[in-house]
Amino acid sequence: MVSTAIINPTNLVYARPRGLTQTPSHYCPGCTHGTAHRLVAEVLGEMNVLDRAIGVAPVGCAVFAYNYIDTDFVEAAHGRAPAMATGIKRVLPDRVVFTYQGDGDLASIGMAETVHAAARGENITIIFINNAIYGMTGGQMAPTTLPGMKTTSSPNGRDVEAQGFPIRMAEMLATLDGAGYIVRRSLHDPKNIRLAKKAIRLAFETQLHGLGFSLVELLSTCSTGWGVSPVESLAWLEEHMVPAFPLGDYKVAPSVAALKI
């Protein structure tokens, strides 16, 4: 418990962002959901849109994202967050509507909703947490699970012959004309976290300026599901996930590129 009376304001280098509630989160130690939540909260706070924001929570570990991010929130059925977000944005076009989804929610059961929200160019922002596994339900294979990766439903490692190949969402969605800003970043070290925050900011700016569908895919860890320690999970991400899901800007509409922030 820190008393702000003691700290000299010029020495305050970090404080809980206004957009995060005081509720301690339920996420596993070392889970990058914590980082992702913080980045979203910081960006919405810095853009001064916390009171105009409406979040759509997924089914997955982040089902209780609304306990931590301090905006109006609704709870979607599994995979349907982009549809809910569409409904909200269409009746309240001046609000900042975002979804926060994992790889099962977004790329498995919700694949159609994701693709079509992008194709329609819905002015919503999706924060896509890709950790290549189903966390909440105990570590099953996800659409983004890597070949050979052991999960509870691919116990001998993902066999591409029987279980297919992972899906690269950022690349795929970038082919859609309705998409304004589609990028992939990572949360495994401070440099990439800073780049991730910039991308989240630009994604929300895309929405604010009505420049189309925006999505930030964030490579994330799941040390519990992967069966490694939190520290090992960061290295695992860098070694295995970054080569399979290259970081970069996959779609930046000229109007988005022209934005001065």
Added chain:
Amino acid sequence: MPRELWEGNEAIAEAAVRAGVEAYFGYPITPQNEVLEYMSHRLPELGRAFVQAESEPAAINMVYGAACTGARVMTSSSSPGISLMMEGLSYIAGTEVPMVLVDVMRGGPGLGNIAPSQGDYAQICHGGGHGDYHPIVLAPASIQEAVDLMPLAFELAQKYLNICAILIDGSIGQMREPVKLPEMQPVVRKEYDWATSGAIRRKRRILSSIYLDVPTEEKVNLRILSRWKQAEANEVRYREYYVDDAEYIIIGFGTAGRVALSSVRAARAQGIKVGLFRPISVNPYPYKRVEEICKQAKSFLVVEMNTGQMLKDVQRAVRNRVPIRFYGRLGGVVPFPDEITCETQEMVKNPSKPDDDPADLWFQRMMSR
């Protein structure tokens, strides 16, 4: 306003527009495509929201999102599409937000056909989505009645924070009849104290159907049930034709009730004292009134376009006090008045006993045709 010739689906859509609907999210499926198509040009020209979703699950979840903001919102679909919406309806019921659903039944089960049917009565009245919830279900028998019920549907949905379904079939959807449409009502974006519309100058809100704390979930279920009990007490609707002195009473809803009315008039001309009891609210069902008319009826004849779904509600009210005869047509077959008149004559000539199984006897007759 003068009467105009309207197609059922389009009249229902325009009635929703005039009742102040703010958004429609739907998906094509016959025999209700005209609702979607009409909304696709009518809503944008009024500056309101329209989206043809990528699927019925997507459509119902768009409705869910918009409903959470307090907007007046609706969708429409038909049998297979309604099945796809069931998860979304359960979520909407569990989150306790209002919406209007137009359910245009077709032949089934499965892909079935696009002909009129009443085979989804049980699905919409007695829960197709998971959990303890009860949508208010209104079953008009004509285009005019559907148009008249539209503003009520939105009012009931908002009053009870519930789903209100308009239950029709492909014939009502696609027939053309003279209709008097109401005046255009303005869109009124109400300020609800539960809506997630952006926490501007207020504390932020969460709308969810998740209640991990089990005792809390029980309280929520009781809260939902309490509102349903109020609807049961206040929102029963029905119409009676020639019932005052009737010795035999036909019970049918929607198109089946309408066809039965022609048959009642024909039977009356033959001297049979028959009347028609036509529920308009099939959920809540008019159990009390059916119980009352047991006293005067020598027999009931239940007519529906299914294997006996509303029949169960009638049986629940009658409790073997009076014989019930059943006549059902299936798979998109719509009965003619003559058939029902024949059934009426049979009922008079060879009455069944109070504890006969009406559906069983009907089935045997159907198989021996």
